[in-house]
Amino acid sequence: MPLRFRIVSIVQETSQAKTYTLEQVGADQVSWEPGQFLTFIFGIDGKELRRSYSIVSLPGEPLQVTIKKVENGAASRYALIHLKEGQEIAALAPAGRFVLTPQKLVQRDIFFIVAGSGITPVLPQLRRLLVAEPQSAIHLFYSNHSEQDTLFMERLTALQRSHPQLQVYWFFSDPASRSFPQRRLNNGILEIMVREKMRFAPGQAVFMICGPFTFMRMARITLIFMHVEEDRIRRENFLPEIMRSSPGTAHHFEDHTVTLEFNGTSYRLPVRHDETILRAAMAHHIPLPYSCEGGVCSTCAARCTRGKVEMTVNEVLTNQDLAEGWILTCTGHPVSENVWITFDVR
Ligand code: FES
Known part of the structure; x- marks a missing residue:
């Protein structure tokens, strides 16, 4: 069931982005992990639109999300223009797997490779790691068009000043941004800088990538070319609002009935060969959480x-997640008898 939040305050971060402080209506504050997001459910022109926005505050602080305008993006445009203080909004409980658990006694390099609003799930993770994993070296490569449209520039500068274990490297593609020597972060620069900045055993390094699709593809391919193991690379996919992914269907799926555990209730759910588990649940009015459906x-x-589930698209679960049995219901199809799926283990 969607939760309801009231907008307590709104702060303009840049000309294109605002931070919204929220309080849950009629309940205690929800809990979340740094790096997770809220999925807002908008009603725009009679249609339901779901969009995920990262939580930029730490657990224990007021819940805050930052929304940056996406060119031609209906949801962000709507949010930035129409959401007002005092207004209530529906959202799903915090979710997302772009979360790095701190390891207090470990010494490793953690590289955050980020562009634009990709900083939003990273800021709270940096803040937590700086306290909870004090012996590691944290490197933030942060790419933007210009200083004016860079989110959290002052906060990151202050964090770097107060925590020598954090090094921030700024990249601006606008030639007018003269105060910083680097330009656009590309594969050549990324490779050189990762090698140059690595302080501990390369096999222990972790890479957290977040930004537009082409940026993340560049970063991932560069790291794989450098022989970084896939499991050491984590990505947060920000789906451009104007892009719609189709869950897709392949021809080899068959009809199966799955057992679904959701919110303490067990359902026997028939899933046709031409529909995903999520779509089948929606057809049976089971309100599973979803956002991108891609x-x-x-x-x-x-x-x-x-049992066994096959996904037609998986851009987010790692090999480790898959080994633990995680699946995406929006692209998942049962491919064996006796499939059991549970949402009650988050
Ligand atoms: S709803 Fe986004 S991965 Fe399934």
Whole structure:
């Protein structure tokens, strides 16, 4: 069931972005992990639109999300213009798997490779890691068009000043941004800088990538070219609002009935060969959480505890997640009898 939040205050971060402080209506504050997001459910022109926005505050602080305008993006445009203080809004509970758990006694390099609003899930993670993993070296490569449209520039500068273990490297593609020597972050610069800045064993390094699709593809391919293991690379996919992914269907799926555990209730759900588990649940009015419906955000993730599920698209779950049984219901199809899927293990 969607939760309801009231907008307590709104702060203009840049000309294109605002931060919204929220309080949950009629309940205690929800809990979240740094790096997770809220999925807002908008009603725009009579249609339901779901969009995920990262939580930029730490657990224990007021809940805050930052929304940056996406060119031709209906939801962000609507939010930035129409959301007002005092207004209530529906959202799903915090979700997302772009979360790095701190390891207090470990010494490793953590590289955040970020562009634009990709900083939003990264800021709270930086703040937590700086306290909870004090012996590691944290490197932030942060790419933007110009200083004016860079989110959290002052806060990051202050964090770097107060925590020598954090190094921030700024990249601006606008030639007018003269105060910083680097330009656009590309594969050549990324490779050189990763090698140059690495302080501990390269095999222990972790890479967290977040930004537009082409930026993340560049970063991922560069790291793989450098022989970084896939499991050491984590990505947060920000689906451009104007792009719609189709869950896709292949021809080899068959009809199956799955057992679905959701919010303490167990359902026997028939899933046709031409529909995903999420679509089948929606057809039976089971309100599973989802956002992108394209295999990139993980809002719909659940655990398969018996049987086998195949996904037509998976841009977000890692090999480790898959080994633990995580699946995406928005692109998942049952491919065996006796499939059990549970949402009650988050
Ligand atoms: S709803 Fe986004 S991955 Fe399934």
